[in-house]
Amino acid sequence: MGDVAMTVPVLRALNQQHSELKLTVVSRPFFKPFFDGIPNVNFFAVDLPKRHKGFFGLLQLFSDLKKMDIDVVADLHNVLRSKVIRSLFALSGKKVAYTDKGRAEKKALTSLTNKVFKPLKPMVERHVETFEKLGLSIDLTSRNFGTQFPTKAVLSDEILKITENKNQNWVGIAPFAQYEGKVYPMDLMQKVIDELAKNNSIKIFLFGGGNEEIQQLNQLQNNHLNVVVIAGKIKFKQELDLISNLDVMLSMDSGNSHIAAMLGVKVITLWGATHPFAGFSPFNQPMENCITADREKFPLLPTSIYGNKKVEGYEEAMRTIEPEKVVFSVQSLLGV
16 A cells, blocks of 8 residues: 555656646556546556456456557556566557666665665655656656645545544554554553643544454543544545545554655654665655664664564564654644
8 A cells, every 4th residue: 555655646746747648547446546636647447356367367457458548658566467567568569667676775774684774765766767767757856846735635524523623733643554563562652642642732543444453443542532543434535535634644664654645744654673764754754754763772673674574582673662752753743
């Protein structure tokens, strides 16, 4: 989800700076709401369970896309499926380009021996380079880039029944991630929420999904009147609308951080096994908004790009991020 969200600011800028283009985004149907509101974007939903399943399904996908008179192809994912599709387009005479994910550099960054600890090129910049190969320049540093974020969504009555009208600072907290190495310990997150909830000018919305996460969120809510569990109560598109109205999103290194960033929301991220130097920090956010575990105590960090690799003795690395620092960072962005 985060990978897809990181393409949104790039495509939005591409659209604004090359309004003559018609863009076709090919992705899973779940991600269609990400691209709603970008002019001249046609979303093609891939049917991986049926029509486009397996190798012959990829041939069918190519056949379906070929009917759309596509002139050039930008492969922003660069995995096996997308490689097959772009290769078929190349064989048919179309110009193609793909995003270099810098896998060798990332391997050096996370190596446990001979580590090369330096910031790598952000993914959004890598996507910009992909379009430059196709002759399409994109300026993400434009002073006017703020105009390229969408306006805050008008919240439906269904959402307002849960959130009520906005008369406080709205803070979203997404305390989960796909892998344990990227999740801030729940007891420390509880301290963060309890401290922020003391300020009645702040209203906190907790994001997650699935029964197990909802149970944990209900515990984190801890009977605070200004803390609301959103998980399981509204649809995904409605969550995007709500996130666009947040003043700050506090997230792990996860998809929620990139969703908030693509909507122009200020984002604070917490990093454990992973690190913003890998190029996955949220778009348009200053590095000071990325709070990392202590590398003096855990010098092998980052140990993983995605948080899926475990290193013995590093299980408690995120505990070096003090709750007080997290609270201060949120309050500072809010100006409270």
